[in-house]
Structure formats: C-alpha cells, structure tokens
Amino acid sequence: MNAAPDVRLPSADDYLAxxxxxxxxxxxxxxxxxxxxxxxxxAARILDLGCGPGIFTRYLADTLAVHAxxxxxxxxxxxxxxxxxxxxxxxxxxxxxxxxxxxxAGQFDIVVSCFVLMHLPETDSHRQLAxxxxxxxxxxGHAIFLDMNPAxxxxxxxxxxxxxxxxxxxxxxxxxTTVLTPDGPLQVHDLYWSAAHYRKSVESAGFSVLEQFTLxxxxxxxxxxxxxxxxxxxxx
Ligand SMILES: C[S@@+](CC[C@H](N)C(=O)[O-])C[C@H]1O[C@@H](n2cnc3c(N)ncnc32)[C@H](O)[C@@H]1O
Numbered sequence: 001m002n003a004a005p006d007v008r009l010p011s012a013d014d015y016l017a018x019x020x021x022x023x024x025x026x027x028x029x030x031x032x033x034x035x036x037x038x039x040x041x042x043a044a045r046i047l048d049l050g051c052g053p054g055i056f057t058r059y060l061a062d063t064l065a066v067h068a069x070x071x072x073x074x075x076x077x078x079x080x081x082x083x084x085x086x087x088x089x090x091x092x093x094x095x096x097x098x099x100x101x102x103x104x105a106g107q108f109d110i111v112v113s114c115f116v117l118m119h120l121p122e123t124d125s126h127r128q129l130a131x132x133x134x135x136x137x138x139x140x141g142h143a144i145f146l147d148m149n150p151a152x153x154x155x156x157x158x159x160x161x162x163x164x165x166x167x168x169x170x171x172x173x174x175x176x177t178t179v180l181t182p183d184g185p186l187q188v189h190d191l192y193w194s195a196a197h198y199r200k201s202v203e204s205a206g207f208s209v210l211e212q213f214t215l216x217x218x219x220x221x222x223x224x225x226x227x228x229x230x231x232x233x234x235x236x
Contacts, residue, residue: 010179010186012080016053021182022159026218028146028228029056032112033063035144035232043109047071047101047136049129050116054081054092060112061090069104071097098132108136114146117198118190123172126198130205130233137235143207148177149214149229150194158221163192171197195229207233 010018036043043066048057051070054077061068070085070092072078078094086092093100111133117126133143153163153175163175169192177188199209210233214226221227 010181010188012053012074012076014181014186015077016055016080016084018179018181018186019053019055023218023220024055025059026220028215028230029059029114031215031230032114032144032146033060036060036064036110039110039142041109041140045069045108046110046112047104047108047133049097049111049113049133049136051081051092052077052115054078054085054090056112056114057081057092058085058087058090061087066109069093069108071095071100073097098128098135101132101136105135106138109138109141111136111141111143112146113143115148117145117201118147118193120193121191123197123201126193126201127204130202130207134205134207134235139235141235142210143202143233143235145198145202145231145233147198147229149226150192150198151214151229152225152227153192155223155225155227157217157223157225157227160227162190195231198229198231202231202233206235208236209233 046060046066046068048070051057051072054070057068057070067089075094078092081092148162154165160179162177171193173192175190175192177190179186212231215228217223217227
C-alpha cells in the first residue's frame, strides 16, 4: 500500500520560489496585463485581492505605471511581499480584506484576484470575495479573476495537476493539487469549484460578467488542454 501523501500548504517563500522557478507571467497573468492595457480609460489605482507574495502586484504597478495595493489575510504572504516588492507606488496590507478595504470603498479602477477563488473553502466565500471586489471598485471599474481551469481537472500539465485523472468532482469536493517544484512534487489541499459556480458567485455579488474564457498553458507546455480560466466583470 502507498504511504499517505505529504500534504502541506506552501509557505510564502516556497510559493514565491515556485513562481520564480516557472514562467509565472505566462500563467495567465500576461493576458490580464494585455487586457488592462486595452482599457479605454487607463487605470490609476489597482487592487490585488489575495495578492500572496506580491510579485504580480509589483509587476502591475511597474508595467502600467499605476498605484497598486495588495491585500491578503496571510501575514506570512504580506511579510514576503513587503520584503521583496514594496515600492513608492506599491503597498501591501495584511488582514481580512473586507475590513481593510471598508475605508477604501469605491477607490479602485481595477481589482485583480489571481488563484484565490479556487482556494476558498465554502460556496458563500466566493460571493463574499466578489462583494469585497465590488465594494472597492468605482462605478464602471472592472474586476478580473484568474484561476485554474476547472474543466481541466485530472489533466497533467508540465508544472501542475489539479485533481486525480479519471475522478469526477462535484462543487465543494476536496481535491489534491500536485505542483512540481524545484524540490520535488508539492501536494496542496484544494476544493473543486466549477467555472459556472465562479460566474454565479460574481453575478450574485452584483457584477455584470463581460467575459469568461480559458487560456492554454505557457508556451513551454504542449499539453492539449486549457490550463487557466479568466472572468472579467464590470461594476455598472
Ligand atoms: C494561490 S495564492 C495566490 C496569490 C497571488 N494572487 C498570486 O497570484 O500569486 C492564494 C492567496 O489567496 C489568499 N486568500 C485566502 N483566502 C482569501 C480571502 N478570503 N480573500 C483574499 N485572499 C485570500 C491566500 O492567503 C493566498 O495568499
């Protein structure tokens, strides 16, 4: 019989190392940047909701010449973000996003939230995250959610596999994600959520969904399946 897998969540340092060991920008983030560059009214203030170690928050600020705020409930993530990526126009705050953002309601042109929805534990927490994004945005502002593509569960990509091949999952089912890191495979406890569930949650928070589409893996990965899902919504 096989031993039980060593299941743990990556620390902020490990998570950042994992991103930097991979072509992280090609993991859906560059598409977000392209979309933001195409906006009719350029953004001035961007919120990165669930910013993790802050590498994308800083990239957004540098590439788009905007002010960027990253918020995350994890002190560990924000400590790493502050150590590596804080700058004049880039700030990070640790704590419950809805509490931190209450005084900043309506102040952001854009909210990005990358690989956060897939880690949330309950059906309601997706709507709550979307409500938090909605409240932070000005009217006419956009939210962009990037996540792993739920339709590719079980597919072995070059650097990751969500779930087990051959198993089918219902929304809320526990699912193990296996990430290949420089130190070997890392297994992370996740839950399965569908793209339709993400869309419903964002709509029930009060957003108008403009687009929902999938993206292929990075160019160095020839797996014939789409690895990422993107949802773009507007606060009317
Ligand atoms: C997989 S990491 C993604 C980090 C970052 N967005 C990125 O793309 O590198 C997921 C992050 O979501 C954060 N998180 C968990 N629950 C959250 C919540 N309710 N609201 C905002 N962020 C949350 C975690 O602390 C973690 O930093």
